[in-house]
Amino acid sequence: MVSGNAAAQRALTLAARYPAAREALEFHARLATFTGDWRELRDLVAAHGPRLLRETAANMSEFDLKAAVDGYLHGEDRRHPESFFARVMLRHDPPQAHRAHSNQCPQCGEPPGCACLRKENDGSAFFLVCSLCSHEWRFARTQCPACGGNVEWHVAEGMDHILTQACTQCARYLHVIRADKDPEAIPEVDEVAAIAMDIWALEQGWEKIHPNLIGL
Ligand SMILES: [Zn+2]
Numbered sequence: 001m002v003s004g005n006a007a008a009q010r011a012l013t014l015a016a017r018y019p020a021a022r023e024a025l026e027f028h029a030r031l032a033t034f035t036g037d038w039r040e041l042r043d044l045v046a047a048h049g050p051r052l053l054r055e056t057a058a059n060m061s062e063f064d065l066k067a068a069v070d071g072y073l074h075g076e077d078r079r080h081p082e083s084f085f086a087r088v089m090l091r092h093d094p095p096q097a098h099r100a101h102s103n104q105c106p107q108c109g110e111p112p113g114c115a116c117l118r119k120e121n122d123g124s125a126f127f128l129v130c131s132l133c134s135h136e137w138r139f140a141r142t143q144c145p146a147c148g149g150n151v152e153w154h155v156a157e158g159m160d161h162i163l164t165q166a167c168t169q170c171a172r173y174l175h176v177i178r179a180d181k182d183p184e185a186i187p188e189v190d191e192v193a194a195i196a197m198d199i200w201a202l203e204q205g206w207e208k209i210h211p212n213l214i215g216l
């Protein structure tokens, strides 16, 4: 697993490179090294978080957090702002997967947050990256991880190491980080830099398979 410091460093490097995603990446850098309890997380969000999360944090009790963690483990809507807090707290203590399907993390059973290509022999190998614990596992690059349908790949403008993979059947998408092209890439961090592609995908009527920590 990538260390929090390496992830934070990468987020700050990308923040300088992609101004449109600067705020999201700077917030992500703080989260990457966060290891405190829920009160400290609430304070961090109150001081540095995006507006929606700040408002949620202001009204959140420990009871609410426990309810959110419970909901998260039962697969409740991950776009709900409370699920953000559950997810940050669960990262350090992910659940055990019980017979995960091939489109779920073999370690913790959660869906992929993004995918990556890594150098292998003369070509590359395709991996899905867990939305919770960042574990990577092999998957067919021609198949939609949500429904098994066919996918199309789109190139992000001005970001030649990120692709967007969209399903022609269920209209779900995720970003594919080309670690084969940029060996410095850390998939779950680089994924946050692709905000422009998220906005474009929303305009196409697509829905991300699993939102990232920033809620996109
Ligand atoms: Zn996992």
Ligand SMILES: [Zn+2]
Binding pocket: 144, 145, 146, 147, 148, 149, 167, 168, 169, 170, 171, 172
């Ligand atoms: Zn699909």
